[in-house]
Amino acid sequence: MSDEGKKSWFARLKDGLKRSSSKLTTGIADIFTKRRLDNEALEEFEDLLITSDLGVTTAAKLSAELAKTRFDKEVDASEIQEFIAQEVAKILEPVARPLVIDATRKPHVILVVGVNGSGKTTTIGKLAKSYKDQGLNVMMAAGDTFRAAAVEQLKVWGDRTGCPVISRDTGADAAGLAFDAIDQAQRDGVDVLLIDTAGRLQNKAHLMDELKKIVRVIRKRDETAPHDTLLVLDATTGQNAHSQVELFSAATNVSGLIVTKLDGTAKGGVVVALAEKFGKPVHAIGVGESAEDLRPFEARNFARSLAGLED
Template sequence: MTDKRVPHTVIWHDKLVAGFRRTSDRLSDNLDSLFNKERLEASTLDEIEDALIASDLGPVTASRVRDRLEDERYDRDIDEAGVRAVVADEVAKMLAPVAKPLEIEAFPRPQVILVIGVNGSGKTTTIAKLAHLFQEQDYQVMLVAGDTFRAAAIGQLKVWAERIGVPIITGAEGSDAASLVWEGVKQGTAIGTDVLIVDTAGRLQNKAGLMDELAKIRRVLGRLNPAAPHDVLLVLDATTGQNALQQIEVFGRETGVTGLVMTKLDGTARGGVLVAAAERFKLPIHAIGVGETLDDLRPFDPKEVAGLIAGV
């Protein structure tokens, strides 16, 4: 019997196309008015640079595109298709160094991953999707409901843990998060868990409290494994645009972020912020989210995403 199931790579590509369509359309809207003539003129270079910045691609990428267009204009005429090709190439160059899947390499196990981010960024759902991604790679995963300030966050993570079939360490609302992490490492070590993913409170507005809590978690982890936490992942909501960049700056300064996960790229016109984040902070972007199902969070191909953003 022939297996007629659609390969996952095809489904993922289709969702990427849909997810970045509004970003590409926004870029088109910003560029279209500049090409009312058949060929690119020198006077439009500054306007193209401004259009790219308006599309959230960041000033460095925009400047690199402008410089290339200026150099190549003297060799041949470049129309809108040529501009898009240059944009795709420069965006791919910007994304390539940061498109790094999260590797599970810690020894001794478990690899401890702290997940941080403001409330509403999709943090809890992202943890479930990450856990599912690791399960697909045959890793044993355990969760810790460390956002003890919100009973809803604890309940939501418990539901996800049951759904994907992974153990979870929880406590009552107001429990000590560091104690839960301690228990998670102990139990995870005992049963041979590869990955321990820890939810944390999303209290950016109270940086002192957040820092105190994370410092305590780090002290506790240090007594069990000096290398832990091995990763501190910041979850970002792409729909917030430039505000996402501000969050990287604050959280990075306050919490020692080691990598990023960008969610809610499906249908948003703010997908260019992915490029701006890569350009400005150079932090690994381990995965992007383009949908609501468990399979909708994946590492990405920088060349593929660059082409979709540029509309080529």
């Protein structure tokens, strides 16, 4: 087994968040080297949190909390790191909720949305593997019918995981495909049906209308579906993730988030800002390419990794 395979999830998470945590820890060291906590230091601290993508609200909250207990006292960098880890964990704990599959529904329908390039199709493949490994009967539907590459990518995951993939020719009606997929899944006694969707934002109105149509058509086959609508967000987009949550939530009932590509960015703090602003469950995060690098979101581990601390 490779060294990467031997690493604990916390170690891989910490490695994945290195760029984000380095930005924070370097800034903290610059601000809090042998210095009392005065108004100037607090202002610099708040600015650091904002530029680290934790969001204006979170930055103001943490700065005020720090002032309450430490103002005019000597503080060092390690103390500030622990403080950030504790406060960030408090913000994240309410949203760190696993995605629970309802065994009474056959199939449990999961609609996956997000912009092109967010890692949506790959995430579906990784989820399929995870559920298959849990002994569930899984099917995927290649609903991004506008991109042949997306369909082929999902078929590769189908081959890899042994899960059937429902697909149509490029340009086929995505809503019709979703309807047929549910029909097939019901006949086959499938436990989980994962439906991919297109993510073209150059024509937002058309994309959102299509998503609404998919939901309407799905409900003709199962009025309780989709049972979950997951928005996949690319962490490298930073604050742009906020507008994506707003945009997709307006078109579909986004029930939870999955944040990918945290290993490729210094903007990992955006997860905290999203939790603070929207309060939507963060079901999983991704810090690498392999299926094992998409894991359920844990507040404490993420907070300590972001602050550059050991488990």
